[in-house]
Amino acid sequence: MQWTMMTRRLAFAATAATVSLWGASAHGEWGLNLPQPSTPIAEDILQLHNAIMLVCLIIFVVVFGVMFYALYAHRKSRGHEAATFSHSSTLEVVWTVIPFLILVGLAVPSTATLLRMEDTRDAELTIKVTGYQWKWRYEYLDQGIAFFSSLATPRSQIENREEKGEHYLLEVDNPVVIPAGKKVRFLITANDVIHSWWVPKFGVKKDAIPGYINEVWANVAEPGLYRGQCTELCGKDHGFMPVVVEVKAQSDFDAWVAEQQGSAAAATEPAQSDSALVAARETMSSSPPLAAGAQR
Amino acid sequence: MATAETAHHEEHHDHHPTGMMRWLTTTNHKDIGTMYLVFSLVMFFVGGLMALVIRAELFQPGLQVVDPHLFNQMTTMHALIMIFGAIMPGFVGFANWQIPLMIGAPDMALPRMNNWSFWILPFAFTLLLGSLLTAGGGPAAGWTLYAPLSVQGGMAVDLTILSIHMMGISSVLGAINIVVTIFNMRAPGMTLMKMPLFVWTWLITAFLLIAAMPVLAGAVTMLLTDRHFGTAFFNPAGGGDPVLFQHIFWFFGHPEVYILILPAFGIISQIIPTFARKPLFGYSSMVFATTGIAFLSFIVWAHHMFTVGMPLAGELFFMYATMLIAVPTGVKVFNWVATLWRGSITFETPMLFALSVVFLFTIGGLSGLMLAITPADFQYHDTYFVVAHFHYVLFSGSIMAMMGAAYYWLPKWTGHMYDERLGKIHFWLTAIFFNITFFPQHFLGLAGMPRRIPDYALQFTEFNVISSLGAFGLGLAQLLFAYIVIQTVRGGAKATDRVWDGADGLEWTLPSPPPYHTFATPPVVK
Numbered sequence: 001m002q003w004t005m006m007t008r009r010l011a012f013a014a015t016a017a018t019v020s021l022w023g024a025s026a027h028g029e030w031g032l033n034l035p036q037p038s039t040p041i042a043e044d045i046l047q048l049h050n051a052i053m054l055v056c057l058i059i060f061v062v063v064f065g066v067m068f069y070a071l072y073a074h075r076k077s078r079g080h081e082a083a084t085f086s087h088s089s090t091l092e093v094v095w096t097v098i099p100f101l102i103l104v105g106l107a108v109p110s111t112a113t114l115l116r117m118e119d120t121r122d123a124e125l126t127i128k129v130t131g132y133q134w135k136w137r138y139e140y141l142d143q144g145i146a147f148f149s150s151l152a153t154p155r156s157q158i159e160n161r162e163e164k165g166e167h168y169l170l171e172v173d174n175p176v177v178i179p180a181g182k183k184v185r186f187l188i189t190a191n192d193v194i195h196s197w198w199v200p201k202f203g204v205k206k207d208a209i210p211g212y213i214n215e216v217w218a219n220v221a222e223p224g225l226y227r228g229q230c231t232e233l234c235g236k237d238h239g240f241m242p243v244v245v246e247v248k249a250q251s252d253f254d255a256w257v258a259e260q261q262g263s264a265a266a267a268t269e270p271a272q273s274d275s276a277l278v279a280a281r282e283t284m285s286s287s288p289p290l291a292a293g294a295q296r
Numbered sequence: 297m298a299t300a301e302t303a304h305h306e307e308h309h310d311h312h313p314t315g316m317m318r319w320l321t322t323t324n325h326k327d328i329g330t331m332y333l334v335f336s337l338v339m340f341f342v343g344g345l346m347a348l349v350i351r352a353e354l355f356q357p358g359l360q361v362v363d364p365h366l367f368n369q370m371t372t373m374h375a376l377i378m379i380f381g382a383i384m385p386g387f388v389g390f391a392n393w394q395i396p397l398m399i400g401a402p403d404m405a406l407p408r409m410n411n412w413s414f415w416i417l418p419f420a421f422t423l424l425l426g427s428l429l430t431a432g433g434g435p436a437a438g439w440t441l442y443a444p445l446s447v448q449g450g451m452a453v454d455l456t457i458l459s460i461h462m463m464g465i466s467s468v469l470g471a472i473n474i475v476v477t478i479f480n481m482r483a484p485g486m487t488l489m490k491m492p493l494f495v496w497t498w499l500i501t502a503f504l505l506i507a508a509m510p511v512l513a514g515a516v517t518m519l520l521t522d523r524h525f526g527t528a529f530f531n532p533a534g535g536g537d538p539v540l541f542q543h544i545f546w547f548f549g550h551p552e553v554y555i556l557i558l559p560a561f562g563i564i565s566q567i568i569p570t571f572a573r574k575p576l577f578g579y580s581s582m583v584f585a586t587t588g589i590a591f592l593s594f595i596v597w598a599h600h601m602f603t604v605g606m607p608l609a610g611e612l613f614f615m616y617a618t619m620l621i622a623v624p625t626g627v628k629v630f631n632w633v634a635t636l637w638r639g640s641i642t643f644e645t646p647m648l649f650a651l652s653v654v655f656l657f658t659i660g661g662l663s664g665l666m667l668a669i670t671p672a673d674f675q676y677h678d679t680y681f682v683v684a685h686f687h688y689v690l691f692s693g694s695i696m697a698m699m700g701a702a703y704y705w706l707p708k709w710t711g712h713m714y715d716e717r718l719g720k721i722h723f724w725l726t727a728i729f730f731n732i733t734f735f736p737q738h739f740l741g742l743a744g745m746p747r748r749i750p751d752y753a754l755q756f757t758e759f760n761v762i763s764s765l766g767a768f769g770l771g772l773a774q775l776l777f778a779y780i781v782i783q784t785v786r787g788g789a790k791a792t793d794r795v796w797d798g799a800d801g802l803e804w805t806l807p808s809p810p811p812y813h814t815f816a817t818p819p820v821v822k
Binding site: 032033034035041044045048049052053056059060063064066067070071074075076077080081082083084085086087088091092095096099100103106107110111113114115117118157158159160164166167168169170188192193194196198200203204205206207209210211212214215228229230231232233234235236237238239240 | 357358359360364365368436437438442444445448532533536537538539572573574575576577578579580581601603604605608611612615616619620622623626627629630633634636637638639640641642651654655658659662663665666669670671672674675677678679739742743744746747748749750751752753754
């Protein structure tokens, strides 16, 4: 589509300009702008964000350029006499229509991005994410893997009795593991109150609501650890339930799946009393492990 | 008419009880306005202290000052007190003082109800503040009281619900009074389209209050019955829906946003023409823009909840509708700038506040436009970017407009000029510390810091340090404001009747200070 091309080009130009405005830190790890995107959707959001920033900045400079010129030039102390005009139909029509057109210009790429975000079809792996006070539970529906993921930062660091580690408050015991370069669908819900599952670099934030199953997806190219947090106030330890996603190359992911399933099969007694996990393990034998590059 | 005679009679009849009884029994719009404003200032300091507890905890990573549960109580209470205790009563105070003076009415239309709507408030806030002392502490589910989290809380949530009911009754009664006053008590010749813009914005605000507050009352009542009477409006296990609460809450909550800002627009539209010595540009488009904003405010609520997982069509509708609000809001800003254009401008303290409101509110307005863009909102939602956004709208919009209004009208009300040098110092301290506090929060939000967390990852440290230092400066600067106000009430240079040489309107035709009863004989507007 031609307009998509144009908006892409426009967004790219806007990105370039905004980056130079923000300085080198714009694409830094955690700088002044949104973090470096790791998924196509996060990339689209960043470009959209930069484009809106640029539009806002231009409007701001123009409007307040005029205002500060007036404040300078039309001061009483410079002997400026007040004019008496109080309306101008032409001007009022112009500054109603132009902002409207700018808004239409912003709405077009926003709509396109939103349509891509909401398209959760053709996912290659589905993981159910459940929010609890105050931890996350991940269930690999077709692989029969399930575990809780809780904050790993020790109390002593939180209470300032020990020096804080590099990933203070953004580290967990069991990260959720996904394969690189695959469309992964997350089904998000909650068990008690509302939580929100957010990984900034994925451009994914969705509320985890009891009684609802929300869908989001991510396709992450680069293996690595990606960190985020719960973003909906969920009680006392809302600030202490991070999200950590470990992205592995497909072969490593397959090995991880096999290892999880193997250890589950080998274990005669589950380490923790986790009935859902037990149930998942019992049904596991009937479901095939995810084949490398499998298309469903 | 008989009214002229009796009115003349009453002018020499301004004896009233003294001491405490004067304030308890008064039906005089000036007394009630004063009580509202004093109440608002007290609540501003109470809510401000809570903000400083929050900023003290966030000064460094780790837990130092309060535990997470008390932190959540502080964020919840800070918001409830600032919104319902400081900003709303503050604007009602200005309305009580100014609307009768500006439309040439002797008082509000329903003076006894006026007394009652004020005196509900101290009881409502005693309940709310008292909830901090109950077992389990105060409400901690955020001012939005989202179910099911708010269903979990202790007795404090019930006290909060009760106090919200009382505040709601107070607001609706006050709003009805304002509507009745404006429609029935305007001086001869004061047609609707001749009313000062402050009166217009308050008229529209009053309609928003009447429409929105009962919706909040409904939401919290359903919450109360869910908590105690076995209903399951918001409990999925009983067939209820947690998202329903959010829809109802924000159906109130978005008009509420405009309830908190429209009177500020009115104030700015009074102050700027005075010090530009030029009539307001585009008066009728200002009125239409305000009406347009008020209408749109009822059809955009779900932009507060894009992340709940709405259908695509819903997300698109609320995105487009929200973006539309930028048009009438833009018209207002352009009109203010055009009013300044080729004026004869001076920079007294009220003008400094008004100009900074135009400048800083627009930053909040533009970040609001960014938040309207649904895909981008997924990144901003519930982060410090949102915290920065609404403080740019509510502090540098509503609160700084009220401060400007206080400097603007205090000389008229007290008959004394405030100390211009101190006023300017207060302005610059406020404007500078405000930006130091809240501008870095944009960066924190973009970098990924969620709101309402008592502790944060290390990469957020620097900006939090700056923000906390700014907050303490901002808080201290407000002590100067209280000092200036008290000093002005007690004495000072005599103010002229017109006070400002560019001032225009009925209130400036009265002596400074105005007698206890004014416009007993209605003035005639040309």
